[in-house]
Amino acid sequence: MKVLLVKPHTDLKVAKRLQEGFLHLEPLELEITAAGIDLKHETRILDLSVEKKPSEIFFKTIKEFRPDLIGFSSYSTGIHIVKDLAIKTKEILPQSHIIIGGVHATLRPYDFNCDYFSAIVRGEGANAIAEIIQKLEQKTKIGNNTNILAPTDPDFETNARTNPPPYVKASAIPLPRRDLVDRSKYFCIWTHSDTGKLDNMFPQVASLRTSLGCPFSCSFCVIHHVMNKVYLQRTPEDVVDEIENIKEDYIYFVDDEMFINVKRVTKIAQLLKIRNIKKKYISWARSDTIAKHPEVFKLWKEVGLDVVYVGLESMDQQRLKDYNKKTDFETNMKAIKILKFYGIMLHAAFIVHPNFDKQDFKRLEKNVIDLSPAEITFTVLSPSPGTKLFEDHKHEFICNPFKYYDCMHTIIPTTMKLKRFYQHFGRLYAIALRHNPLRMNRIKIKPKDFFRALFFGTRYVFSLYGIYKDYPEAMYQQKKEKLLEVSKKTGFSSYDN
Secondary structure, rough: OOEEEEEEEOOOHHHHHHHHHHOOOOOOOHHHHHHOOOOOOEEEEEEHHHOOOHHHHHHHHHHHHHHHHHHEEHHHHHHHHHHHHHHHHHHHOOOOOEEEOHHHHHHHHHHHHOOOOOEOOOOHHHHHHHHHHHHHHHHHOOOOOEEEEEOOOOHHHHHHHHHHOOOOOOOHHHOHHHOOHHHOOOOOOOOOOOOOOOOOOOOOOEEEOOOEOOOOOOOOHHHHOOOOOOOOEEEHHHHHHHHHHOOEEEEEEEEOOOOOHHHHHHHHHHHHHHHOOEEEEEEEEOOOHHHHHHHHHHHHHHEEEEEHHHHHHOHHHHHHHHHOOOOOHHHHHHHHHHHHHOOOEEEEEEEOOOOHHHHHHHHHHHHHHOOOOOOEEEEOOOOOOOOHHHHHHHHHOOOOOOOOOOOOOOOOOOOOOOOHHHHHHHHHHHHHHHOOHHHOOEEEEOOHHHHHHHHHHHHHHHHHHHHHHHHHHHHHHHHHHHHHHHHHHHHOOOOOO
16 A cells, blocks of 8 residues: 655744744654555655755645555645645545544544545544554444544544543654654754854754643643643653654754653653763753753753743743743842753744734733843733633634634734734844844854844744734735725725716
8 A cells, every 4th residue: 555644834924934944853653654554665754845846746746656545744834735636646546544643633634524534533533543454454434433544434523622632642653754854854943052153053953852742721722632631751761762763963852841850851851871872952941940950951951951831821920820821020030040050042932912902912022031041932811722721712813713823823812903912023023133142142053044034034024013913804904004005195985987
């Protein structure tokens, strides 16, 4: 059997600019899924996110490869693209089987209740795809009513809305098939240096997952809904074995929260030391974990931890409470000081609420300056599909809540005018880039890296300023306001004809 696993591209300019200039990680979810397929089957991974002409490449591939099974993975922002590709694929390969998995499929499988999908996979894909292939070979019913749902099943809607998917043990999930992608295409901007010099600001990076899920339940986060509150953890030995066999020297841990089990991560660091594995790492961590266990981050610094992403979310106590973050301002500040003391670069992530006014933006601008030098990024609070917050706000959506759910586009109304809101939002990034670690710490970099960073940084900021243009209604309103302004100045109504 021929199997093609596909990661869709994005048609949102902001996401494209981010992938071009700062961060583009390998399709780890598809590499793990591919590992569940028996080697007797010919398997390929097609990552459309790295292609300049994704649709053209996709149709060329399916016409030449002619896969029997096509598996898509998609976030909410890509479901309209996946559906379009699936419909056209059926026209070209009517006998093929098309399946869909990923975060959105896990949370809202009923959004894929279409006759061109043979199955919707919820949860881990590696174990599910092995079962699907076996059933296709045996020509038996594909769905199992738990993690594999078939739209043809009469109980599809009931199972999709009421039965959460089960999760296998972490030890049952295979290691990713990294050999199925061109690894030279994946990178992450690296702005930290202990020597004051960077030989490569855009190193080739490998993604690695040591755990799945998070035991916390922040109001804005979708993870505890996706995992149904399950928290899976790989053993330290298993993690270090994988790290040792990865050819890249830079690793991005994609765990939702890696450092929560301090005993486990301490063991991982100790094994890295014992085996004398010398690599560089980026990971996420909670501020309260850092504040309570500084010794863990001291140890990790010794084995190569360069950057820690911390969801500070806000420096305002009331907003932290509203987000159910379970941390406070003092904890955030203590964590920041600990990372700085041990020479670990802070990557601070803040949430911009749609109800922000001018003073809220000004306070956040001050936070950026006070925290520098640090990597600082911002997202817009958006209700996640499949959560209670999403249901509570569904009557307020100002755009397609799936297509624009990238945590940069607001999907609910802003207190400020939309154009003004994104002017302030873009300004936040402009200030953050001016106070970046490379500049503030006077890190020496190669001229080509400097100009690359300057070029893509400028493009990215301008794309943020212009996000409001992605909203058809906002563009209509802007045009209407301009016409009214002209009519006031000239005394001639543009609507008179």
